[in-house]
Amino acid sequence: MKLALFGGSFDPPHLGHLAFAHFALSALAPDRLLWLPAGRQWQKPDQVMAAGVHRVQMLKRLIAGEKRFAVDDRELHRRGPSFTADTLREFAKQQPGAELMFLIGQDQYARLPTWYSAEVVTELATLVVVPRAGEAVVTPPGMPPHRLQVLDLPDTPISSTAVREALARGGDIAPLVGPEVASYIASHRLYEKKP
Numbered sequence: 001m002k003l004a005l006f007g008g009s010f011d012p013p014h015l016g017h018l019a020f021a022h023f024a025l026s027a028l029a030p031d032r033l034l035w036l037p038a039g040r041q042w043q044k045p046d047q048v049m050a051a052g053v054h055r056v057q058m059l060k061r062l063i064a065g066e067k068r069f070a071v072d073d074r075e076l077h078r079r080g081p082s083f084t085a086d087t088l089r090e091f092a093k094q095q096p097g098a099e100l101m102f103l104i105g106q107d108q109y110a111r112l113p114t115w116y117s118a119e120v121v122t123e124l125a126t127l128v129v130v131p132r133a134g135e136a137v138v139t140p141p142g143m144p145p146h147r148l149q150v151l152d153l154p155d156t157p158i159s160s161t162a163v164r165e166a167l168a169r170g171g172d173i174a175p176l177v178g179p180e181v182a183s184y185i186a187s188h189r190l191y192e193k194k195p
């Protein structure tokens, strides 16, 4: 059993995430690829995120149609910060013998030595890393020993920040998130500035 795990704030999820996940399906052929929205991303303390239920609904709309994709909302139900080490420990216990792969972009890989129990993360999962925003994959100083697979994903210049900024300008976000997520955001009036 090969299990690919894709953790993220997904605030909102966008077509860059989807391109990464599809690329990982082709390159790694996992049995399943689980999308794990973070409950409380402790390294983004100032970001007021859309509620977990909305991020789950947006993810479901983004990934519809691919049977190997599913949303796993375990981090939303955990109290306290969402530590990836805790999540991987749970998967290792629930699926003994499964090969775990954790997907991340270079921006987060560069920060991985600052994660809680980074050595547990690297012990339990192979890191599958892609370049991000023109930054090639480079192992940061201070990384514990790890298994690394670099995927040569073509750059998709989209970020959740860019989506939120486009919304604030009143721009069309469908080219960034796809029509289903765009209409969910519009109908629930997500990311509108509160007066």
Ligand SMILES: Nc1ncnc2c1ncn2[C@@H]1O[C@H](COP(=O)(O)OP(=O)(O)OP(=O)(O)O)[C@@H](O)[C@H]1O
Residues within 6 Å of the ligand: 007, 008, 009, 010, 011, 015, 016, 017, 020, 103, 104, 105, 106, 107, 108, 130, 131, 132, 156, 157, 158, 159, 160, 161, 162
């Ligand atoms: N366009 C992209 N191409 C490849 N990887 C991406 C892309 N966007 C996000 N990722 C990766 O997906 C994971 C989750 O990202 P996240 O949900 O924080 O989105 P983001 O676009 O980076 O958000 P924000 O702009 O709010 O920081 C991270 O590992 C990140 O590196």
Ligand SMILES: O=C(O)c1ccc[n+]([C@@H]2O[C@H](COP(=O)([O-])O)[C@@H](O)[C@H]2O)c1
Residues within 6 Å of the ligand: 006, 007, 008, 009, 010, 036, 038, 041, 043, 044, 082, 083, 084, 085, 108, 114, 115, 116, 117
């Ligand atoms: O465990 C940690 O200490 C830790 C610190 C920063 C980020 N992460 C995880 O990395 C993933 C990507 O985070 P982000 O903020 O880029 O969406 C997501 O699953 C986060 O929970 C995990």
